[in-house]
Amino acid sequence: MRFLGPRLVPLAFTIVITQVVLFPQLRLLGVVPDLGLVAAVAVAYREGAVVGAWFGFATGLGFDLFLHTPTGLSALAYALCAYLVGSLERGLLRRGRWLPSFLGLAGGLVGGGIFLAVGVLAGIDELGSVRALSVQTRSAIYDAIVAPVVFGLVALILHADEPSWKFRD
Amino acid sequence: MPGFGRDTRRRYVLIVIVLTSITLITLDRRADDKGPLGAVARVAHRIVSPLAAAADAVFGPVGDWFAGIADGGDLRRENRDLAERLAQERAKNRQSEQAIEENRRYKALFGEPWLDDIPSVAAKVIAGAPGNFERTVVLNRGTESGVAIGYPVVGPDGLVGRVVEAWDGGSTVLLVTDPTFGVAVRLTDQRIRGPAEGQPESGLLKLNLTSADLSDEQIESIVAGDDVETCGCDESEYPPGIPVGEVLRVERQTSGISLIVRIRPLLDASSLENVKVLRWRTGDLVP
Known part of the structure; x- marks a missing residue:
């Protein structure tokens, strides 16, 4: 088993800083993407459920520090979503040009759904509104747009010496 | 049984993450910004603020263009x-x-x-x-x-x-358009007071009034376009007289007991x- 900490920690830090500093300036359809979620999905796809879940937890927690929703909410949503993607049977997801965008969209919808559901359970009523669903759907579309870049970055950092889109053994 | 061991470890990690997250959410909800999590968040903000200011200077015009598309x-x-x-x-x-x-x-x-x-x-x-x-x-x-x-x-x-x-x-x-925002307001002309609350769907403020407390003349005098300002009354968090918005519409409830005044904030964020x-x-x- 490879020790990925030296690669994943700087990646998580970079993702959170980019999300907080850059993307508020680059809103599309009135929303920002969930970079940490997309990155967690990419890591889970390549390294499996456990590594993906920890990475999602870390990026989500870092992002939570800058939000007014409760700390731990994004961490939980990102980690669960990455765990789900990492648990998918090998071969269920075929390598393809559109795979990163598909996973970005699906991850955005699933992770966003978990975020909204747990948020409502935590007592944040506005997360149960129609507007919140609309915002999350638009954010998932943005996730799909940025996913190829994020998946490429993750591949570059984690597996520079291996072929792209290969599942972990 | 390596497969069994791996699955067990995966479940163990998932349980640890879920429990940790729920604990953090609970602590944060109870302590608000005053607990240790709030202190960590302030440190994070302090580190990132200079970067955010630089990004605003560099990417602000790009962001405007991006939003324009x-x-x-x-x-x-x-x-x-x-x-x-x-x-x-x-x-x-x-x-x-x-x-x-x-x-x-x-x-x-x-x-x-x-x-x-x-x-x-x-x-x-x-x-x-x-x-x-x-x-x-x-x-x-x-x-x-x-x-x-x-x-x-x-x-x-x-x-x-x-x-x-x-x-x-x-x-x-926290902007006046946030769903969690609340402010005590008065209609400038009618001198009618009440608490206005943010709304999740629209970015408008909602002012609930009880018609029993108002005269028919006062009720009829509320029309779209009326000015709304902070009233500074009843332990309000805002001094009086700050313009807040204008009346968008008045909705009279079928029961006739209450009426809802929808307020469009003046703020253009x-x-x-x-x-x-x-x-x-x-x-x-x-x-």
Whole structure:
């Protein structure tokens, strides 16, 4: 088993800083993407459920520090979503040009759904509104747009010496 | 049985993460910003603020262009709405001396001496909300300038919001358009008071009034376009007289007992650049 900490920690830090500093300036359809979620999905796809879940937890927690929703909410949503993607049977997801965008969209919808559901359970009523669903759907579309870049970055950092889109053994 | 061991470990990790997250959520909900998590968040803000200010300077124009591409339809729609409103206002002004007088009074509110007399800190908006579910902005002034949690923030159009986080070098302002925002207001002409609350769907404020407390004349006199300002009453977190918005519509409930006044805030967050943080607390005397 490879020790990925030296690669994943700087990646998580970079993702959170980019999300907080850059993307508020680059809103599309009135929303920002969930970079940490997309990155967690990419890591889970390549390294499996456990590594993906920890990475999602870390990026989500870092992002939570800058939000007014409760700390731990994004961490939980990102980690669960990455765990789900990492648990998918090998071969269920075929390598393809559109795979990163598909996973970005699906991850955005699933992770966003978990975020909204747990948020409502935590007592944040506005997360149960129609507007919140609309915002999350638009954010998932943005996730799909940025996913190829994020998946490429993750591949570059984690597996520079291996072929792209290969599942972990 | 390596497969069994791996599955067990995976489940164990999942349980640890879920329990840790739930614990953090619970702690954060109970302690608000005062606990250790709030302290960590302030440190994180302090580290990132200079980067956010630099990003605003470099990417601000790019962001405007970016938003312009995506929001072209919205801008055209908004432009149409504004043109329509402008036409209505012009017609009103031609037809009614009273409307002209109201307009003068409205403008005069910006120059009221009390706003200048309250100690304040001028600040610049350096970033918008990092996430999708809060309506906040980040200012470039924080505790080092005397900014503290709870202080009201005003802009060229009137009330902007209130400070909900402050650290050395910056602060976060919850905008008047946020669903969790609340402010005690009065209708300027009718002197009707009440608490206005944010709404999740629309960005409007909702003022609930009980018709039993109002005369028929007062109820009938509330019309779209009426000015709304802070009332400063009942332990309000805001000093009186700050313009908040205008009445969009009045909804009379079928029971006839209550009526709901929908208020459109004057704040235009997309063009907000410079604000004033009023160093004013509940109970402070208005100069």
